[in-house]
Amino acid sequence: MQTGSAVETQTFPKLLLRNASQYSSKSANRIKDLGIWHNTSWQQQLEQVRAFACGLAAKGVVRGQNVAVIGNNIPRLYWAVSAAQCLGCVPVPIHADARGKELSAILQETDIHIAVAQDQQQVDALLAVKESCPGLKEIVFLSNRGMGEYDRQHLLSYRDIQQLGSQFDADHPGFFDEVVNTIKADDPAIILYTSGATGPARGVVLSHQNLISTASSVANQEGLSSQDEILAFLPLAWASNILFTYAISMVTGCCLNCPESSDTIFNDMREIGPTFLFAPPHIYKYLVTMINTRIDSSRALDNVIFHYFSNVAIRVGNKRTEGKSASLVERLQLLIGQVLVFEPLKNVYGLSKVRVALTGGHPISPDVFGFFRTIGMDLRQTYGLTEASACVTIQPKDHVKQNTVGKPIAGMEYKLDGDGQVLIRGAGVMQGYYNNGHVSADALDSEGWLSSGDLGLVADNSLRIVDRQNDVGMLDNEQHFYPSRIESRLKSSAYIHEAIVFGDRRDAVVAFITIDRDAVSVWADSNNVRYTGYASLAANESVNALIKAQVSKVNDELAKVAEVKNPRISRFLILHRQLDEQSGELTHTRKLRREVIYKEYAPLIEALYSAQKTASFTDNNDQHDYILCRL
Amino acid sequence: MAGKERESALKLENISLSFGGVKAISNISFEVLKGEVCAVIGPNGAGKSSMLNVINGIYLPQEGTITFQGISRKKVKTRDAAIQGIARTFQNIGLFKGMTVLDNLLCGRNLQMKSTFFEQAFWFGRPRKEELYHREKVEEIIKFLQLETIRYTGVSSLPYGMQKRVELGRALASEPKMLLLDEPMAGMNLEEKLDLSCYMLEVNREFGTTIVLIEHDMGVVMDISDHVIVMDYGRKIGDGTPAEIMNNQEVMDAYLGVAH
Numbered sequence: 001m002q003t004g005s006a007v008e009t010q011t012f013p014k015l016l017l018r019n020a021s022q023y024s025s026k027s028a029n030r031i032k033d034l035g036i037w038h039n040t041s042w043q044q045q046l047e048q049v050r051a052f053a054c055g056l057a058a059k060g061v062v063r064g065q066n067v068a069v070i071g072n073n074i075p076r077l078y079w080a081v082s083a084a085q086c087l088g089c090v091p092v093p094i095h096a097d098a099r100g101k102e103l104s105a106i107l108q109e110t111d112i113h114i115a116v117a118q119d120q121q122q123v124d125a126l127l128a129v130k131e132s133c134p135g136l137k138e139i140v141f142l143s144n145r146g147m148g149e150y151d152r153q154h155l156l157s158y159r160d161i162q163q164l165g166s167q168f169d170a171d172h173p174g175f176f177d178e179v180v181n182t183i184k185a186d187d188p189a190i191i192l193y194t195s196g197a198t199g200p201a202r203g204v205v206l207s208h209q210n211l212i213s214t215a216s217s218v219a220n221q222e223g224l225s226s227q228d229e230i231l232a233f234l235p236l237a238w239a240s241n242i243l244f245t246y247a248i249s250m251v252t253g254c255c256l257n258c259p260e261s262s263d264t265i266f267n268d269m270r271e272i273g274p275t276f277l278f279a280p281p282h283i284y285k286y287l288v289t290m291i292n293t294r295i296d297s298s299r300a301l302d303n304v305i306f307h308y309f310s311n312v313a314i315r316v317g318n319k320r321t322e323g324k325s326a327s328l329v330e331r332l333q334l335l336i337g338q339v340l341v342f343e344p345l346k347n348v349y350g351l352s353k354v355r356v357a358l359t360g361g362h363p364i365s366p367d368v369f370g371f372f373r374t375i376g377m378d379l380r381q382t383y384g385l386t387e388a389s390a391c392v393t394i395q396p397k398d399h400v401k402q403n404t405v406g407k408p409i410a411g412m413e414y415k416l417d418g419d420g421q422v423l424i425r426g427a428g429v430m431q432g433y434y435n436n437g438h439v440s441a442d443a444l445d446s447e448g449w450l451s452s453g454d455l456g457l458v459a460d461n462s463l464r465i466v467d468r469q470n471d472v473g474m475l476d477n478e479q480h481f482y483p484s485r486i487e488s489r490l491k492s493s494a495y496i497h498e499a500i501v502f503g504d505r506r507d508a509v510v511a512f513i514t515i516d517r518d519a520v521s522v523w524a525d526s527n528n529v530r531y532t533g534y535a536s537l538a539a540n541e542s543v544n545a546l547i548k549a550q551v552s553k554v555n556d557e558l559a560k561v562a563e564v565k566n567p568r569i570s571r572f573l574i575l576h577r578q579l580d581e582q583s584g585e586l587t588h589t590r591k592l593r594r595e596v597i598y599k600e601y602a603p604l605i606e607a608l609y610s611a612q613k614t615a616s617f618t619d620n621n622d623q624h625d626y627i628l629c630r631l
Numbered sequence: 632m633a634g635k636e637r638e639s640a641l642k643l644e645n646i647s648l649s650f651g652g653v654k655a656i657s658n659i660s661f662e663v664l665k666g667e668v669c670a671v672i673g674p675n676g677a678g679k680s681s682m683l684n685v686i687n688g689i690y691l692p693q694e695g696t697i698t699f700q701g702i703s704r705k706k707v708k709t710r711d712a713a714i715q716g717i718a719r720t721f722q723n724i725g726l727f728k729g730m731t732v733l734d735n736l737l738c739g740r741n742l743q744m745k746s747t748f749f750e751q752a753f754w755f756g757r758p759r760k761e762e763l764y765h766r767e768k769v770e771e772i773i774k775f776l777q778l779e780t781i782r783y784t785g786v787s788s789l790p791y792g793m794q795k796r797v798e799l800g801r802a803l804a805s806e807p808k809m810l811l812l813d814e815p816m817a818g819m820n821l822e823e824k825l826d827l828s829c830y831m832l833e834v835n836r837e838f839g840t841t842i843v844l845i846e847h848d849m850g851v852v853m854d855i856s857d858h859v860i861v862m863d864y865g866r867k868i869g870d871g872t873p874a875e876i877m878n879n880q881e882v883m884d885a886y887l888g889v890a891h
Binding site: 035036145146260263264267 | 766767770771773774775777779780782833836837
């Protein structure tokens with residue numbers, strides 16, 4: 001780590017130049033294409049970025065303009081982000097599957113003239129909204145596939161731009177270095193859109209200094225260096241992704257790896273062996289479910305061995321969190337378990353080399369969290385929000401507690417206001433929302449404290465996030481309940497994929513559940529339950545009984561938790577399909593859009609509060625029947 | 632694609648095929664243009680698969696000539712058809728069940744391999760370079776058909792729709808000028824059909840491959856083909872654009888049934 005005292009004056013373009021000279025031939029990027037990993041060194045990356053930046057300049061892009069970058073994790077898109085920053089422009093990453101109103105709203109608000117798109121899908125989405133975005137003049141695409149018959153009037157390939165750029169660079173030597181030198185640390189570096197789970201998506205303007213100081217603090221604290229390997233597999237436009245892949249790689253000089261496709265992530269992970277991993281809870285949950293399903297359907301002996309050593313590890317883990325030390329026999333057992341079971345298991349999923357594993361974004365369920373710590377992975381929780389460069393606190397290594405999110409990273413601080421809301425101040429806090437002065441003023445007070453909208457508690461010197469302030473509900477009997485707490489408990493179950501609870505101004509808490517198709521299918525197969533697909537599983541009585549048992553287990557757990565009291569779930573139903581992004585029920589980062597779900601399924605919620613035993617509901621002209629389970 | 636190039640890719644003239652006393656195909660003539668998606672439809676036993684088998688030489692017709700790429704033949708050998716650039720898939724999947732997806736696709740490259748058996752056995756001379764080249768070509772197909780996740784999976788453990796896709800991939804691996812697809816979507820669900828239709832159209836557009844397919848799903852046929860040929864009892868009863876076929880009385884009768 002060479003950043004040290006210079007962090008305050010660093011910019012991403014300067015970091016790129018530094019990395020190119022310091023780590024010139026070391027890998028900066030790697031992507032698997034046609035079955036082979038292709039390396040790009042820092043020196044080559046600089047050349048690529050330089051050519052693209054000059055190409056943009058040749059196309060008339062000038063300092064201060066915004067450049068949209070749409071797609072998945074591909075080095076060339078990260079280079080486009082970097083190139084825009086080198087010109088003093090502000091990149092606006094947009095989710096690969098954004099379209100229609102969502103896309104045009106962002107393009108209009110940020111007044112995009114030029115957009116860099118991954119492939120035909122994104123180009124089509126852009127062309128579809130072009131009419132409503134008169135500012136959009138040029139679209140640059142990366143992949144030629146399917147683009148043969150398009151009208152090339154406003155379309156340019158990535159290579160075209162780079163060729164223009166090389167020419168421009170030759171004609172204007174010194175242009176690139178000159179521009180790079182004029183960029184200051186508090187210039188805007190990126191506009192990241194919030195997920196829009198609780199309201200309209202807002203463009204958060206982060207400066208070079210915001211992101212670089214946050215990334216430096218994380219890197220220093222966690223000991224990340226140029227030798228680390230990161231796999232970028234989260235949505236490109238998610239603030240956490242920009243921080244934990246792009247910014248960390250720029251700050252430390254480590255290698256950013258991009259998977260072959262979004263379906264091959266775990267295979268690619270095994271080949272790369274990342275040493276630093278940040279993933280939202282649902283990825284960890286997916287891994288646990290996959291492992292458990294495979295263990296359950298394995299030979300009896302494997303099953304016994306796995307569970308025996310898991311229990312040993314849980315016992316030792318519990319002792320350690322209580323501050324006691326494990327006995328010699330237990331330590332020996334754990335060692336054998338690690339050699340026989342846990343290390344091979346981690347190896348299968350490419351987790352063997354992970355030194356630092358973090359999670360954040362939403363609350364992680366206790367069982368999933370416990371599982372990874374059990375198998376010897378140092379998984380820790382973080383807390384952050386887009387407005388604060390995606391990372392405010394991290395659990396310190398020696399103080400990992402189930403429900404906390406730890407202590408602030410260097411340069412950040414927090415406090416609680418009178419209502420218990422978490423307020424944040426520090427180097428990572430945004431400059432404001434893009435073109436939204438009054439909203440920014442609401443969020444940021446005169447002393448620089450940012451209102452997070454999250455309810456927190458401080459216990460044992462650590463921050464604990466209770467829930468989103470707006471989501472906290474109150475039952476008729478004035479008892480408060482905290483939906484995401486209950487939901488994350490429900491999602492602990494391997495059989496439950498997604499859960500959403502209701503109960504505000506009602507007499508009881510009720511829940512919608514979606515089942516984990518893979519886990520429930522395996523269960524159904526071994527229990528002689530006949531089914532055809534997801535909907536038939538969801539409507540099956542045995543499956544409902546299975547889920548009922550899971551829910552009542554959660555009710556028992558809820559009763560035991562002392563600090564954050566929650567009422568029990570009194571009824572639930574299993575939805576006939578998964579919640580998805582296309583219908584707006586989930587955000588791109590898989591957060592629940594409660595308002596949308598309330599509205600869409602209002603009749604079903606009413607049914608849960610009635611005395612009915614079954615209900616039916618029409619979705620897309622198909623009628624579905626539900627069993628209303630009472631606990 | 633129709634109308635863009637009017638060059639003929641395949642021309643069948645007065646083809647008749649019989650097995651003993653059973654006339655499978657009687658006196659059929661039609662023409663497929665270059666770059667076309669041509670669908671052959673008709674009730675069961677109409678002679679559609681026999682027709683494909685005649686085109687790539689599995690069956691030898693008693694009468695008639697077949698002209699492919701300007702070369703007319705009375706009799707076509709399967710190997711010659713393959714060398715000329717005709718690839719096909721079968722109604723019942725014809726993959727090598729014990730091999731991985733990758734190996735199955737590499738088999739499709741067999742005709743392009745120049746090194747001899749001995750060179751390959753002793754890994755001497757050309758094979759190394761050649762294998763790298765062919766592997767890259769196969770990887771392009773894997774990327775094109777999005778088979779990355781199952782590259783090393785044995786084909787027998789794949790779901791049916793996936794196997795069909797792999798079979799299409801193996802046919803593509805030979806870089807064919809013409810693809811013969813025998814009921815590529817039989818037994819598929821809606822999602823799989825949509826996927827495969829997209830891939831077929833993309834193959835047609837990206838590589839300019841002429842496609843002749845047999846298909847029963849009229850929705851698919853009308854959506855993706857430029858040209859439809861209708862057969863019934865070994866005879867051709869319709870030949871034209873999808874719109875023309877939909878208004879053809881004889882075709883309606885064959886499908887809805889009248890007394891013969």
